[in-house]
Amino acid sequence: MKPASFRAQTLAALCGLLTLPAAHAADMRNGGRIYNVHCAGCHGADGRSVMPEAPNFARGEKLMQSDVALLSAMRIGRGAMPGYVGILSDREILDVVSFLRTLR
Ligand code: HEC
Secondary structure, three states: OOOHHHHHHHHHHHHHHHHHHHOOOOOHHHHHHHHHHOOOOOOOOOOOOOOOOOOOOHOOOOOOOOOHHHHHHHHHOOOEEEOOOOOOOHHHHHHHHHOOOOOO
16 A cells, blocks of 8 residues: 555544544534423523522533433433423433533
């Protein structure tokens, strides 16, 4: 193999690696749309909760957790909050989680 084509192949492989996570990154805009429909009623459009027991995302409440921990809370539900299994896919929940992190 000529050095030039080897370099090109290595470069192509590296680009593939770099774009892979991007292709799977959460879609924050989609998360925002879902939030407005399913979450804003209790957590407030801007993250300032309208329900006393609901965490205030504008103050970052409950957001010091991994995406996976938040995903699991959302799937199962918490207190007055319903579980979202069968309503939102894991993909959609992770989109919402990425949106929650923008509300601070
Ligand atoms: C019916 C009102 C209601 C709706 C709708 C609702 N929530 Fe909640 N949510 C709550 C309440 C109340 C709590 C606090 C529950 C508790 O700790 O007892 C909570 C807790 C949470 C928490 C913290 C979980 C934890 O680890 O304690 C997250 C994250 C969250 N909600 C996100 C969302 C998202 C995202 C949506 C929309 C998909 C949503 N909620 C919809 C009322 C609601």
